[in-house]
Amino acid sequence: DAKTTQPPSMDCAEGRAANLPCNHSTISGNEYVYWYRQIHSQGPQYIIHGLKNNETNEMASLIITEDRKSSTLILPHATLRDTAVYYCIVRSQTNNDMRFGAGTRLTVKP
């Protein structure tokens, strides 16, 4: 049972920033926010994760609100190859299985 809510689909213009929101209003203090993406039917690819601070890596930035009830994944310069389903997951320290929701289908358009 997913503990996150994401919009089912979003479009983004190539070269622009893609901002993907995720609502996790029931998140607990020891739970991390993870983002994965799945391109077509390939294995999901890890993007980024965080607890309460904003995080950035070579792929994306993760902005977590101060109350931790929502977050935003930012792809700074979307390319056509970023077209994928993006999953936001909440993962606990005590039961660290990963349960995926329906995700957001991001389509990057030329």
Place this chain on the structure above:
Amino acid sequence: DSGVTQTPKHLITATGQRVTLRCSPRSGDLSVYWYQQSLDQGLQFLIQYYNGEERAKGNILERFSAQQFPDLHSELNLSSLELGDSALYFCASSPPPLRANTEAFFGQGTRLTVV
């Protein structure tokens, strides 16, 4: 390449049969997760093992079973197969310790077709 190896890549079998899917985790990873993804559906968590022991169970049918061996590879056994079991089956692994801030990496999946 994530370093997680799943075999076979494709499998076609008949209803009522039994199959075994294999997963070799990344070197040093102790956790293995199994997922099922039916056509155009999300990823359903099935089961997780850590260093040979079952850690968490999701929506795994009684006809399905899994285990993790001493060399840390894992097998998912599917029996009395039905048409609805046709799906992509993914395995993921993550390193120790068993904490939520260790990322998991996925294999490329086994596509099972039941005819």
